Amino acid sequence: MKQNKKMPLYVKILIGMFLGGFWGLLALKLGLGEFTLDWIKPWGTVFLNLLKLIAVPLIFVSIVNGITSLTDVSKLSRIGFKTIGLYLFTTVLATFLGLFLVNQIEPGKTFPTEKGKELLEQFKGSVENSSKNAQTVKESSPLQVIVDIVPENIVSAASDNSKMLQIIFFAAFFAIAMVLLPLGSTETVKSFFNEFSNIILRMIDMIMEAAPFGVFALMSGLVVDFSGDSELFTALGFYGITVILGLWGMIFFVYPVLLWIFTSTNVLKFYKNILPAQLVAFSTSSSAATLPVTMEQCREKIGISNEICSFVLPLGVTINMDGTSAYQAIAAVFIAQVFDIELSVTAQLTIVLTAVLSSIGSPGVPGGSIVMLIIVLSSVGIPVEGLALILGIDRPLDMLRTVVNVTGDAVVATIIDRNEKSKTDL
Numbered sequence: 001m002k003q004n005k006k007m008p009l010y011v012k013i014l015i016g017m018f019l020g021g022f023w024g025l026l027a028l029k030l031g032l033g034e035f036t037l038d039w040i041k042p043w044g045t046v047f048l049n050l051l052k053l054i055a056v057p058l059i060f061v062s063i064v065n066g067i068t069s070l071t072d073v074s075k076l077s078r079i080g081f082k083t084i085g086l087y088l089f090t091t092v093l094a095t096f097l098g099l100f101l102v103n104q105i106e107p108g109k110t111f112p113t114e115k116g117k118e119l120l121e122q123f124k125g126s127v128e129n130s131s132k133n134a135q136t137v138k139e140s141s142p143l144q145v146i147v148d149i150v151p152e153n154i155v156s157a158a159s160d161n162s163k164m165l166q167i168i169f170f171a172a173f174f175a176i177a178m179v180l181l182p183l184g185s186t187e188t189v190k191s192f193f194n195e196f197s198n199i200i201l202r203m204i205d206m207i208m209e210a211a212p213f214g215v216f217a218l219m220s221g222l223v224v225d226f227s228g229d230s231e232l233f234t235a236l237g238f239y240g241i242t243v244i245l246g247l248w249g250m251i252f253f254v255y256p257v258l259l260w261i262f263t264s265t266n267v268l269k270f271y272k273n274i275l276p277a278q279l280v281a282f283s284t285s286s287s288a289a290t291l292p293v294t295m296e297q298c299r300e301k302i303g304i305s306n307e308i309c310s311f312v313l314p315l316g317v318t319i320n321m322d323g324t325s326a327y328q329a330i331a332a333v334f335i336a337q338v339f340d341i342e343l344s345v346t347a348q349l350t351i352v353l354t355a356v357l358s359s360i361g362s363p364g365v366p367g368g369s370i371v372m373l374i375i376v377l378s379s380v381g382i383p384v385e386g387l388a389l390i391l392g393i394d395r396p397l398d399m400l401r402t403v404v405n406v407t408g409d410a411v412v413a414t415i416i417d418r419n420e421k422s423k424t425d426l
């Protein structure tokens, strides 16, 4: 994401968040609560609507571009299978880790049940829909998840944000058909989607420019709604800690164990070598922007072959986001806990599936996965408005999850490189 002004966007968002909180408290003191709800909060809703608006086209182009980029490397199909397999494996691990932590720590449960219900009441419109969906999920056959993925009409699927999985299915189907057609016969469509993707990313850029104001409006509305409720902020603090624990779990436990099992790489050395990429990831919050540094460190310092670096890492930026999927699982369950929505085992498994898929579809840009979180929430009937709760503290968590995303790519590249080298050594 471009930031040509002096103050970085995340600082502005943080300022917006604090000012919004401050304004909310002040408004309560000055009796301007109604004014805030009538004249300021709606701007927060406009910001949220913009995010929702961009979700369907974003998913569509990201999936099509992600899958069709594979054709360029058809020679590397063996490495391709291994890469995708490992990427999926680490993402699923990360999602389960996130789910485990959020269910153990229960950050949203620190928020009183009655208040959760109150909050739910305020979002009634969307909740009615959502609980209807949740009810249908509960009553239907276990295979209903699969049935629901296949739309009978693409236009109606695209017209309802709760049917994002159907869009993903159609996009994947479309892209696979494109890949199966002879090389060269789909060039126009391919470049169309590349350009389309640039436009969508630019639109997200523009929406994110408005984020400080959106977050200000959302925060002030939240504070007024909850009359400066400290419990909500305690719950948010616990949520932040849960996400951080999940991300640290990946860096300090899961990745070292994977490196230890699959390679003879010295883990400390690996981390020393990947540190520059991690720092860039932390400060840019964009794994796509970090890619050149990740490639350089992997090639020059970790000694991964050029061939593997140039295939595995760019693909990873598009499809492998372990930090993002862990965070999405935690965020979705946290919001459900705050709203006091019970999530069945099927619902939790749906969260795993959608978090994995939507992390694959998330662009590697700051806040790229916020829009995608809508899919996870909608798929299990959690009100999308819950996003407002976590947006304010998203940026620092985004910085950390981007570090995990980048590290995950480098770990998989190392494993594949060492594995390939051991084959040629035989």
Ligand code: ASP
Binding pocket: 285, 286, 287, 288, 321, 323, 324, 362, 363, 364, 365, 366, 367, 368, 369, 370, 398, 401, 402, 405
């Ligand atoms: N900022 C993340 C990345 O670039 C994506 C996200 O989780 O929002 O990897």
